[in-house]
Amino acid sequence: MSVASTPTKAATPGTGSASRRGGAPRGRGRRREFTSRRGLQIAAYMAPAAVFVAVFTYYPMLAGGHMAFRNWKLTDLTDTSWVGLKNFRDVFADPAWGTVLGNTAVWVIGSIVPQLVIGFALALWLRRRFRFRGLYQALIFFPWAISGFLIGILFRWLFNSEFGVVNDLLQKAGLIDEPIAWLADPDTAMAAVLIANVWYGVTFFAIMILAALQSIPDELYEAAALDGAGKVRTLFRITVPYIRTTLALTVLLRVIWIFNFPDLIFGMTAGGPNNETHIVTTWMIKITQQGDYGRASALGLLVMAALLVFAVFFLLATGEKKREKKGARP
Amino acid sequence: MIGKETAGGRAVRFTFLGVWLLFTVFPLYWITVTSLKAPGDIFRFPIAYWPEHFSLENYSGLFGTADFGTYLTNSLVVAVVAGAAATAISMLSAYVLARFEFRTKSALLMAALVTQMIPSFIALGPLYLLMTDLKLVDNRLGLILVYIAVCIPFCTVMLRGFFENIPDALEEAAMIDGLSRFGALFRVLLPVMRPGIVAAFIFNFVNCWNELFLSVTLMNSDSNKTVPTALNGFISSFNIDWGSMSAAAVLTILPTMVLFAVASRHIVQGLTSGAVKG
Numbered sequence: 001m002s003v004a005s006t007p008t009k010a011a012t013p014g015t016g017s018a019s020r021r022g023g024a025p026r027g028r029g030r031r032r033e034f035t036s037r038r039g040l041q042i043a044a045y046m047a048p049a050a051v052f053v054a055v056f057t058y059y060p061m062l063a064g065g066h067m068a069f070r071n072w073k074l075t076d077l078t079d080t081s082w083v084g085l086k087n088f089r090d091v092f093a094d095p096a097w098g099t100v101l102g103n104t105a106v107w108v109i110g111s112i113v114p115q116l117v118i119g120f121a122l123a124l125w126l127r128r129r130f131r132f133r134g135l136y137q138a139l140i141f142f143p144w145a146i147s148g149f150l151i152g153i154l155f156r157w158l159f160n161s162e163f164g165v166v167n168d169l170l171q172k173a174g175l176i177d178e179p180i181a182w183l184a185d186p187d188t189a190m191a192a193v194l195i196a197n198v199w200y201g202v203t204f205f206a207i208m209i210l211a212a213l214q215s216i217p218d219e220l221y222e223a224a225a226l227d228g229a230g231k232v233r234t235l236f237r238i239t240v241p242y243i244r245t246t247l248a249l250t251v252l253l254r255v256i257w258i259f260n261f262p263d264l265i266f267g268m269t270a271g272g273p274n275n276e277t278h279i280v281t282t283w284m285i286k287i288t289q290q291g292d293y294g295r296a297s298a299l300g301l302l303v304m305a306a307l308l309v310f311a312v313f314f315l316l317a318t319g320e321k322k323r324e325k326k327g328a329r330p
Numbered sequence: 331m332i333g334k335e336t337a338g339g340r341a342v343r344f345t346f347l348g349v350w351l352l353f354t355v356f357p358l359y360w361i362t363v364t365s366l367k368a369p370g371d372i373f374r375f376p377i378a379y380w381p382e383h384f385s386l387e388n389y390s391g392l393f394g395t396a397d398f399g400t401y402l403t404n405s406l407v408v409a410v411v412a413g414a415a416a417t418a419i420s421m422l423s424a425y426v427l428a429r430f431e432f433r434t435k436s437a438l439l440m441a442a443l444v445t446q447m448i449p450s451f452i453a454l455g456p457l458y459l460l461m462t463d464l465k466l467v468d469n470r471l472g473l474i475l476v477y478i479a480v481c482i483p484f485c486t487v488m489l490r491g492f493f494e495n496i497p498d499a500l501e502e503a504a505m506i507d508g509l510s511r512f513g514a515l516f517r518v519l520l521p522v523m524r525p526g527i528v529a530a531f532i533f534n535f536v537n538c539w540n541e542l543f544l545s546v547t548l549m550n551s552d553s554n555k556t557v558p559t560a561l562n563g564f565i566s567s568f569n570i571d572w573g574s575m576s577a578a579a580v581l582t583i584l585p586t587m588v589l590f591a592v593a594s595r596h597i598v599q600g601l602t603s604g605a606v607k608g
Contacts, residue, residue, distance in 0.1 A: 041511065042426050046438070049423035049482045053445065056457070056479035061448050063456035072455070122350060125343045128335065136347065138594045140354050145586040147540030149558060150579055153565065154357050157364065157572055165360055168377045199353065204601075211602035260449055263542065267565070284451045285543075293455040300452030307447045 068298040074291030087298035096275050096283075104259070104279040106190060111197045111258050116251065118198070119205025124235075126206065127213050141207070143200045152267025155196035159183055159268075183269050186276040193265055193277050200264065205250060212246035213239065248318035255314075256307050358583070365389070365576035372573055388577035397552065398560065398578060404470065404549075405539055405556040412474045413534035416481035417489075417527060423482070424489035425515055429498060442483035454547050461548060468550045476544055481534040488533065488600045492526030493519070529596035536586045557582050 071083045091097065122140070126133065143151065158166050161181040170176045182192045216239065224234045240247070262281035265271065271278035271286060278286070280303055287296040335343075364372055368385040371378065392398040427435060457476065458467065466472025500522070501514035509517060520527070542558040549555055555563070561582065564575050590597065 038430070039432075042430055042432055045422040045426040048419040049486060050438075052419065052475070052479040053441070053482055056460075056476050057445050057448070057453065057483075058441075060453035060455075060457040060460060063459075064452040064454075067455060118350070121346065125347055128343075134595070136351065137598075138591055139351060141590060141594050141598070142358065142587055143354060145536055145590040146583055147542065147558060149542045150540070150561065150582060153561065153575065153579060154361055156570075157576065158357055158360060160572075163373055163377065163572075165377060199357065202350075203354075207598050208602055211598070256447055260447065266542075281449050281451070284449060288451050288454065297452050297455070300449045303449050304447055304452075311447075 064293075064297045065301055066297075067293050068301050070294050072292075072294035072297070074293065083294070087295045088302070090295050091299050091302065096278070099275050100278050100280055100283045103190065103275075103277060107194070107197075107265075107279045108255060108258050110190070110194045111201060112251065112254055114194075114198045115201040115205050115254065116247075118202045120209055122202065122206040123209035123213055124239075126210055137207075140203050144203055146200075148200070148261055148263030149267040151196055151200050152264040152269075155192065155199075156183065156268045159192045184273050186273055189269055189273055189277050193268055196268060197258070197261075197264055201254065201258070204254065208246060208250045209243065212243035216242050244318070248314070252311060252314050252318075256311065259303070259307060361576050361579050361583075364572065365580045367573075369573040372576075388573040389581075391574055392577055392581070396560070396574065396578075398557075398581070400553055401555050401557045401560040402581065404554060405558075408470055408473050408477060408556060409535045409538035412477035412481065412538045413531050415474070416478045416485050416534045417531045419478065420482050420485035420489050420530065421515075421527070424486045424493055425519070427486065428490045428493035439487075442487060445483045450543055454543065457544075458547055467548055468554055469548075470554065473545060473548055473556070476548065477538045477541065480541070480544070481537060485530050485534055489523075489526060489530050491600060492523055492530075496522055525593075525596040526600060529593050529600045532589045532593045533597060533600070536589065539582075539586055 068087055069082060069084060070080050071086075072080050126137065146154075158164055159182040161167065161179055161184060164179075164182070166182065167176070167179040171179070180188060182188045220238050220242070221234065224238055229237065259279075260281055262279065262285055265277055265279060265282050266285060269277045271282045280299065284296050284299045284303070287299065363379070363381060365388050366384050366386070367378070367381045367388075368383055369387055369391075371382065371385075427439065461467045461472050461476075464472070466475065496519065501511070501518050504514040504518040505511060540558060541556075542562060545556045545559045546562055549559060557578070561575070561578055564570065564578065
């Protein structure tokens, strides 16, 4: 992706990165002479951002982590004593915990797989220019302007059992005879929530993958065509390996984000019916609303730990493959 | 460039693209149509796909019985101020992270990434206590300060991508001409960066405009509520009044959609530049 609208970049296509690389050592050498001044300058530029994030994000987060080991209930603030791992034990001892964990797995996998597959297909089909492609991209980008909470509300209305348009359309198409109580039926509620999340999330994948596809040099495809490689072969031997890093990073970011995304479910079902759409983070909302900040914080720490472990393993696994790939290439 | 396309392939492609467009646009169409029906017509069979009588009653109700104008104003003030402040602050941090090499750099980037992994609920209790101490609960300034902090990490990463696309010969030339580093940033880089800055601001604005949980926690009185908090109030009541809800949803979505339409190209670029290079 180039900064097409910036004149400097447009005037020096391709040479930008080269000249930067060439110019850097010189600049760095000159800056090193004023080390203390340079350090002060860096600190001064970083300070406002650092102060804001430290005070309003990191401090509350660390204090929240502290609460996880205390008896911290809004109903009785006279006793906030240290209770060790009791809050964690309470989390695991909850009879609904198994359901919540299972739902979380379904929520993450059931969202990410269709988002990735449809997003990839969209990107492949958008790669070729056509009239109104820009308009098309802007239109399918719209879900991104809406909050997850409001998307939950939109789909809550679409899936309304009595006056919902989904039931009406399905009945008109002759697919169902009786209206389905989508959000009240434990068998269909999760499916409805997943449909809403796929609606929301596909665009992000499409955009990231499309940008990556546009960075693949045409010569690779020309060479593959000369070798007589078919479409499917070209896709899996050239396209996918070439954009592997982007794919891995996008999946990583989205898994973290979907895991941490209670908003849509909160607006659509609030975890119901009978906990069937509760995921870990909506469960945390519920516990917070009950006033048990200690246990909610314990849950929060578990989420963070799980995500960190996942991120490390994921990066190691995808990094390994990439290295093998590079080594295999002549 | 990707080989010749057969007529069949073309048909498949446009069918798929068309179906996806319909699927994307339909919910937005539906909420708009619902909001323009007379309140009684929403709950009438057969369900009308185009309103028989157009009515603005749902909208006028929002500004009559509910105080939706106040909520819109609150959201607008908070999102504009916090979005602009976060963009300005992130410009500075992004500039340093793009242009200098220093020992704590990767730690700072990691710290930015970690903020994205934090479930916001872990911080809500302590944040509420902190804001109580600062006498900033139920106060627009308080919410603005918190939103600035929320926007900074991602905004910094996004702007850093834009800075890295600009060769540093540009400001070095300006500094040789006698401008200070800050002067070079302001007078030379700022104009070149304008699309990136606009995209970053819009991204921040939309995030603040849409934010729910922090606002619910920190704003108690009705006159200080932001739009999402008000919507949350609408669904907390036992029966959802879908007439007012749909009108409120349209009014909430409209400004952000317009902004995204204006800047979608640059937002896309801001989102993709970092990851695709990485």
